[in-house]
Amino acid sequence: MPWCEDCAKYFAPSAMTEAGDCPTCGRSLEAQVPRTPITAKNLNLHKLAAGDGAEDDVKAPWHFKLLMVLLVLYFVYRIVQLFR
16 A cells, blocks of 8 residues: 555555545655565465564463453352352
């Protein structure tokens, strides 16, 4: 998608003028072309799933852990109420 720096907008190719200019400010826009097309031959899903190795393991936030504890307590309470 072409990006206009002056207008700070992305433009669909059909929204630009016939010359490929921005319809608002008239700046010449060029679509960003990927370096190599992505095909099934050059796409390695195993490498993408493994990550780059530089990322640290992300831990769950404390409020998520608290929510899980409260959920378990609620289910235990409901099970106890079921047999009373």
